[in-house]
Amino acid sequence: xxxxxxxxxxxxxxxxxxxxxxxxxxxxxxxxxxxxxxxxxxxxxxxxxxxxxxxxxxxxxxxxxxxxxxxxxxxxxxxxxxxxxxxxxxxxxxxxxxxxxxxxxxxxxxxxxxxxxxxxxxxxxxxxxxxxxxxxxxxxxxxxxxxxxxxxxxxxxxxxxxxxxxxxxxxxxxxxxxxxxxxxxxxxxxxxxxxxxxxxxxxxxxxxxxxxxxxxxxxxxxxxxxxxxxxxxxxxxx
Numbered sequence: 001x002x003x004x005x006x007x008x009x010x011x012x013x014x015x016x017x018x019x020x021x022x023x024x025x026x027x028x029x030x031x032x033x034x035x036x037x038x039x040x041x042x043x044x045x046x047x048x049x050x051x052x053x054x055x056x057x058x059x060x061x062x063x064x065x066x067x068x069x070x071x072x073x074x075x076x077x078x079x080x081x082x083x084x085x086x087x088x089x090x091x092x093x094x095x096x097x098x099x100x101x102x103x104x105x106x107x108x109x110x111x112x113x114x115x116x117x118x119x120x121x122x123x124x125x126x127x128x129x130x131x132x133x134x135x136x137x138x139x140x141x142x143x144x145x146x147x148x149x150x151x152x153x154x155x156x157x158x159x160x161x162x163x164x165x166x167x168x169x170x171x172x173x174x175x176x177x178x179x180x181x182x183x184x185x186x187x188x189x190x191x192x193x194x195x196x197x198x199x200x201x202x203x204x205x206x207x208x209x210x211x212x213x214x215x216x217x218x219x220x221x222x223x224x225x226x227x228x229x230x231x232x233x234x235x236x237x238x
């Protein structure tokens with residue numbers, strides 16, 4: 001604040017003193033400038049107010065007594081204390097605060113997804129990967145061996161029926177059956193992965209649909225407690 005030192009709030013009488021000092025030709029120019037600057041603020045250094053009163057009363061005599069009183073100028077005013085400086089934090093404190101904020105955000109996110117249980121996640125992984133369990137792997141292996149055996153036997157006996165006297169054709173037809181069986185099984189596995197079955201789609205609808213918000217009614221007629229009570233206030237039987 002201009003002038004420094006202790007500042008006081010300006011009352012109507014104090015503003016009258018400053019206005020008179022700012023416009024009086026007998027007041028020094030430097031004090032007049034300080035008085036004009038103080039008029040535009042809600043508070044002013046009390047030294048400006050004191051010097052203005054003294055300068056205005058400098059020419060007082062017995063016939064012309066003092067026109068202004070410093071006590072009256074200060075009456076009803078209060079000390080205008082400066083605002084405390086903003087606290088400064090060290091770099092280590094700032095880093096600690098950022099780490100605590102990240103930890104808090106992680107905890108809030110974990111609480112948001114707490115409804116997704118470990119069992120549901122395992123079930124989802126099972127549906128996402130056709131060979132995620134030992135049972136599925138064993139089933140696929142047995143099915144592959146049966147398919148390879150059937151196709152190899154079919155190719156062998158078909159070639160034997162067409163050319164019974166050429167063993168090379170028999171072996172080649174068996175190998176072709178094996179390759180065909182592998183292609184069929186791999187294609188079926190790819191189709192299962194790309195085009196989910198109805199069971200997999202039902203799982204997604206059940207577990208991947210966002211749950212209703214708290215406070216929402218279970219049905220159009222009311223809350224879960226209301227839906228569990230039948231007509232007449234009787235509890236519905238399970």
